[in-house]
Amino acid sequence: MKAASAQFDLFDEAPGYREVARPLRKRRPAPAPVPYSWDEDEAVRLLEESGRFRILRKLTPRPIIPRSESRFPRLGLLVDTETTGLQHDRHEIIEVGAVAFTYDDTGAIGDVVGVYSGLRQPSSPIPPEITRLTGITDEMVAGQEIDLAALEELVEPADLVIAHNAGFDRPFCEKLSPTFVPKVWACSVTEIRWADHGFEGNKLGYLVGQSGLFHEGHRATDDCHALLEVLARPIGDGGIAPFAELLQSSGRCRMRIFAEHAPFDMKDHLKARGYRWSDGSDGRPKAWWIEIDEDLYEDELAYLRDEIYRWPEAEPLTRRLTAADRFRKG
Template identity: 55%
Template sequence: MATTIDGGRPASDSTRTGLAQADLFGGERHGIAPRAAWQGVASPKRRHTPAAPNPEGAARLLDAHDDYRVLRRLKPRPVDSAYRRVPGQGIALLVDVETTGLDHRQHEVIEIGMVAFAHDAEGRIGPVVGVLGMLHEPKGEISAEITRLTGITAEMVTGQAIDMSAVRALVEPADLVIAHNAKFDRAFCERLDDSFRHKAWACSVAEVPWRDIGFEGAKLGYLVHGCGLFHNGHRAVDDCHALLEVLARDAAGATPFSHLLRSSGRTRVRVWAERAPFEMKDVLKARGYRWSGGDDGRPKAWWTEIDEDDFRAEVRFLEREVYMREVELRRDVLTAYERYRAV
């Protein structure tokens, strides 16, 4: 039998649902009590005080449903101004720069973001101990494309300059500098100040096995969303805060930062397959080798990076599968101090 309201007029399903359900944020729809709505009885006249909104309760309700997934705004961790370094703890520094272009030899930094944090030897992340975000007015122009990518305009940077003493205050105590594409950021940072040049660097794109720990890609925005968060992307200090949360998340029983810390402590070898036969290019590509065109001061040759302990096995592979003879290969030994450094 159809439920009726307003003196016998049939109620639609949507009307019944709307009247009978409490509001998702804690209040009742239209101020009509669910029981009164179903019985066709007008609510008694009384002062109605709506319940205080409860966004987190609503988010949890949606998260529990298979058809929804909620993203929460990333809230930066506060700086522990009372922090004092203790034995066994290290300091890692997340760095991100926004620039006028991709070539560190001709383009300039227009923004730098940095977040320093403490950690233990197992890769457990402790308190944030320093944060810096600064704009810088370049000598050249900021193109419309750079503004589209970063949100930074010429008006925003007019008269702005990076305080290098503040930068050095965070760089000098750091044991490890981390960037989400260290090959790019290290080159610009070293041009910005020599304090970056003598530090160990790690790359959170290349040195974390993202696919193995449940992520399908390594772009920062994707990783942040995969952690159930969203943030103001492509602003330097915001990206550093976001990267910290991604590195701190438990994934397959370990944090991504613990993978990164172990990787940064290993010695790697860059193997150069110089003068490899052209017809072997597909074999090399399948092995993971990449081509260097020689325009950056490095050899014009195929190359790969491997752990130091795997070098002899790699030589044997090249001798049997590529050169068909014994060879003396060029190799560059790389620790975290040399890795990602620009030529």
């Protein structure tokens, strides 16, 4: 038998094979990354136009400029207070925030020309529920006092003082300083038809969010800055700013009617019509009452005479209120 020929494994070196070193190829450097230009406004536009996103923009307070540099002739003052409770006779202010701004007679808002923020130590500890709501603690107000001279410097020249719930803030402010007493006041809760403009509520948080904004602070001055932007942003098809409506409505006279001695079985009818009950503790008569525009007075009087008193000569107690009178205690 013929001897088997020599075999070799395919993975072994073959006979006569010699590995030759090859020069290494130099790697080409990776291309430099192309800088990405982030266009924030364009990104927001695309997201909003998709219909699947709603963008909230962070609220940035307007810069403060000297009053002499603003071309707007009128001066408004937004005021917010934090207190130890709801009762004007018993409770006390623990914080005041104020933002002064210019505007014109058409309701266009101009510039911020002054800001004040101050804490005040009350005569007794702050209730825990107030600390929970406001974030203000006894340690924060210890030894603090409101600088009335600085605050009054903003209040005194103001043509209009605005609060988001002026019926609450005005009595506290008047107790704090007599400078508030003769001022014309407006209420951004009750004197703007927020629901008619598509807003789901009139609390400041709702208004800020539905205006496409958010703000991180919730102290008195922060809320004043937030309210200013809500009032300045055009709404609805006509693009009218809420402040223009507020300015117009604040100039109208109102009639406050007290349905004293109304029959008890008529209370549900009065309540359904918008009357509120006063127990007499706030200086008002103990009665159901309503506040309406002056031009609606005759219709309201006819309703009370025909439906409530059923006596054509009834003359319910009525008070005519100007902007200087409204939102006062009583």
